[in-house]
Amino acid sequence: MKTELSTIEAEELSAELLQKMHAYWRAANYLSVGQLYLRQNPLLKEPLKLEHVKNMLLGHWGTTPGQNFIYTHLNRIINKYDLNMIYVSGPGHGGPAVVAGTYLEGTYTEVYPNVTEDEEGLRKLFTQFSYPGGIPSHASPQTPGSIHEGGELGYSLSHSFGAVFDNPDLIVACVVGDGEAETGPLATAWHSNKFLNPLTDGTVLPILHLNGYKISNPTVLARITHEELEQLFRGYGWNPIFVEGDEPEQMHRDMAAALDYAIDRIKQVKYDAEHSNGDRPRWPMIILRSPKGWTGPKEVDGYKIEGNFRAHQIPLAVSASAPPQHLQMLEDWMKSYRPEELFDEQGKLIAELAELAPKGERRMGANPHTNGGNLLRDLRLPDFRDYATVVASPGADGEGDTYVSGRFLRDVIKENQEQRNFRIFGPDETVSNRLDAVFEATNRQWDAPVELHDEFLAADGSVMEMLSEHQCEGWLEGYLLTGRHGLFNCYEAFIHIVDSMFNQHAKWLKASLELPWRRRIASLNILLTSTVWRQDHNGFTHQDPGFLDHVVNKKATIVRVYLPPDANCLLSVMDHCLRSYHYVNVIVAGKHPAPQWLNMEQAVEHCTRGIGIWNFASNDQEAEPDVIMGCSGDVPTLETLAAVSILREHLPELRIRVVNVVDLFKLQKSTEHTHGLTDKDYDALFTTNKPVVFAFHGYPWLVHRLTYNRANNVNMHVRGYKEEGTITTSFDMTVLNEMDRFHLVIDVINRLPQTGSKGVYLKQLLLDKLIEHKHYINTNGKDMPEILDWKWKA
Structure with missing residues (x-):
């Protein structure tokens, strides 16, 4: 000594x-x-x-x-x-x-x-x-x-x-x-x-x-x-x-x-x-x-x-x-x-x-x-339906999906304050990710000096923030492993910082399942927002959806990936994930005001299925579709529906089926993932011989990877992020990666020769629109009014 x-x-x-x-x-x-x-x-x-x-x-x-x-x-x-x-x-x-x-x-x-x-x-x-x-x-x-x-x-x-x-x-x-x-x-x-x-x-x-x-x-x-x-x-x-x-x-x-x-x-x-x-x-x-x-x-x-x-x-x-x-x-x-x-x-x-x-x-x-599962108590959860966004008709205005879910999480904290078994973790982004409603119920935990104009700092808060993804992930893992519940919210591009930590935790969960004496623990819930498609102010460094590719490598018994298209779907998914045990749940959701598609009843049904045809946007109810428009993610859903509205206006004779995917693993075969569809159910949605134009939130090859052994894989054409980005407008991000509504329509025309001369003229119109778009944003620094003011109409 x-x-x-x-x-x-x-x-x-x-x-x-x-x-x-x-x-x-x-x-x-x-x-x-x-x-x-x-x-x-x-x-x-x-x-x-x-x-x-x-x-x-x-x-x-x-x-x-x-x-x-x-x-x-x-x-x-x-x-x-x-x-x-x-x-x-x-x-x-x-x-x-x-x-x-x-x-x-x-x-x-x-x-x-x-x-x-x-x-x-x-x-x-x-x-x-x-x-x-x-x-x-x-x-x-x-x-x-x-x-x-x-x-x-x-x-x-x-x-x-x-x-x-x-x-x-x-x-x-x-x-x-x-x-x-x-x-x-x-x-x-x-x-x-x-x-x-x-x-x-x-x-x-x-x-x-x-x-x-x-x-x-x-x-x-x-x-x-x-x-x-x-x-x-x-x-x-x-x-x-x-x-x-x-x-x-x-x-x-x-x-x-x-x-x-x-x-x-x-x-x-x-x-x-x-x-x-x-x-x-x-x-x-x-x-x-x-x-x-x-x-x-x-x-x-x-x-x-x-x-x-x-x-x-x-x-x-x-x-x-x-x-x-x-x-x-x-x-x-x-x-x-x-x-x-x-x-x-x-x-x-x-x-x-x-x-x-x-x-x-x-x-x-x-x-x-x-052996934290021995101490685990269920969360007390309010009814997520009480926080629903009113959607009188598809395309209603929304205030931001994560902003809506923030009110739900606020009351999750309130319901569990007495038993102190739920915390939110994030690298100084809870407000930025528009979950700030939680601070109506709690503060950030902080045991250092507090100055006059600081906000939401206290010694006994339920929100843990430190500008280190490593610490937030590690804290949450330790919290879960000892029998509690939590949520990690993070900018999508920077969740990669904890790739290896997620990797080890997923392996821990997989190995634990094989040990009868190990009890199941609460799921590791990761909410990714500030996504690739809405990082126009930060640019290329903040644009990367590739964490999903890393996640799907893990065992089907452990990982789940959800891409809710609107606020009501996010509420349904969030409730499901907080109730679950022994998974890693990755949720990708937007934080900016965006159109809302489903009322709460429809959202619950859709999220329970995990995948489904959107009847309101489809017109193939009485005949075989000519094309399937698939989408997964909030922005891909928006661009897909905008593309459908263009096709319905200019090529009304086309039969279009819109399939939205919330649960990404629905695309895999049921023999490979417990959430996967059987070949019969998958083929009923996507057919065995019709072109599928699929707008995806992440890198397009991930969808190809999940569907590689499906009957209609040869006709699967995926558009997603392909490593093109900069500081630009939100819509231009989709244009740079050719996942915008105009490129989606052009893709359909290219794959449907029966559109004939009408298709040729529509394609010319859309190519001109892309040129007009580029000139407009360079001059005005914002998207064209027809993009900003677009509303869904059948």
Whole structure:
């Protein structure tokens, strides 16, 4: 411990307790090495042979002993202070430690009864690790007590803060790896302490684990001076406590003192918050500096291992092709933990060590918050129909789809304020995305100074805003994983920032479905607005609908994509998504005033089907259609209906069918997605031989991809965003990408030779219109009156 912390008053570890804790740590380390190497002879009751060793050695040692050390010490303070604590393993490769910790405390065997607390159970525990048919090497969904998959490098602190929002009694011990600490999301996440309310939220206790190296490079934070490191975290607003060294006895004493001090400070912060309105507190954190690969081989084949990057993965190659002395080195290494002192003859942890683990739900692997579905309560939702936009006839004026849904979300917050299990997250865009009605019911949570002209800032708000998509996504994921509900609203173009976070969460959900003991959690609901077609003031950098392409790669059991065409459809979709469980729901909706097409009753029916013919816009009721006009998305729907009105006026003999798609996965076959249409139902809508001109919100090839094996795919002609954009008018964005009403009509004419001379003249008229449009906007800086004032008429 550094001298400036010498004033810490903590109960000195007795010699007996120190000895037991050291033995418990040795047991965890032994189990960890066994997971990396062995499939037989788990207690080394006979000399180690090659056939006892796995044929493929996969996993990571470097961070593991340090995490075992931390887990052992957290058990002590849980017992001493009766803490409600969970463990988040940030370093990507700490799986052996979390598995060892949960096995020693008994949780693992309760969850997996076949992995018994005896010699045979140890064999199974060792064999399954990073093994075909076994478990991954990270702290995955298969690991009891985990809410954070080790592959999610950089998100541990965000997840931890999300877990403690509205959980006032919960403490999350978040181990942050020094490699992980170099990522942008993690570096930003240190600022989450400015959003924590000591009265209504729990506590995150970060433990920055400096073991010096990443895969093959030193880490930045491990190579700066102590003074610079301390200044960095004091600048972030933390109270850093240093524990540094490699001598076990002194490290045990220092870590115990540091944790006692940290818990004392946490209790003091909570007390002060209840009895005063003081300044934002400096929450404690621990900086633990220990050797990478601590207690492992010091040197192998002349190369330094402990305290070096070479300890990162498998520090000692043991195989038929490896140097034969390596097998003996492995045996010596494992025996250095003296397993005969730790486990009885049957292979069970001896009683005096087992009693060090917390009991029942106080065990970090058994804490209910780590299996959030156990705590999940349904949202109380008002009737979304009460917020309907009046649509006397198709094309009625609208005030903005998200603006309407904002009033619904406002009352969702009101209905759930007592149970505090719903929050809205977004990167400083809730007002911009026209959800500002929510601030009639709540504020943005903020625990930093508030100045005179600030708006909607308070210590106990239900809206979380930080100009970091990473933090918003990570907070929400942690909130959901611990049994609550939420919504993430974001500019469409910048949701890509969390591509990998969405990817990992979707994988977590998929893996969890395969585990009967994991309970379903509330869906991750993502509302994308400020879309590609209405980013005329920001331009090309803000125009990208490609997140949808990324989403559809995931398993059909997990992902859903909705493109409601108007406000009533958005209300219906929003209600459905907030009621759902264990999905990622992506909703794309507009925020600007736009025509409204369906009344509430029609919207509910249409959204329930997910796809359907719009009778009011179609005229093929008594004959086969000549063309199908498909559309998905608010602007594509508008342009499609405008195109239909032109065709109906100039080519009235054409039979046109309009098919609108709300649920994008309706386009896929039912054998590929649970929402998909059967071939019979799909063909009934789109026919097997008629041209389909489809206006799509996103990149056109996504529709082709979803429909590639349909009977009429050869006649599917999709228009969407094709990477043309700039600062221009809203209508010109559709023209640049050839998804405007004029291009859609021209497309129909080109595919229907029966339009003859009338079609030729109409095409000439529309080409002239496109020229007129370009001249008009360049001169006037706005769209032509016939575009701005257009109204639907059959």
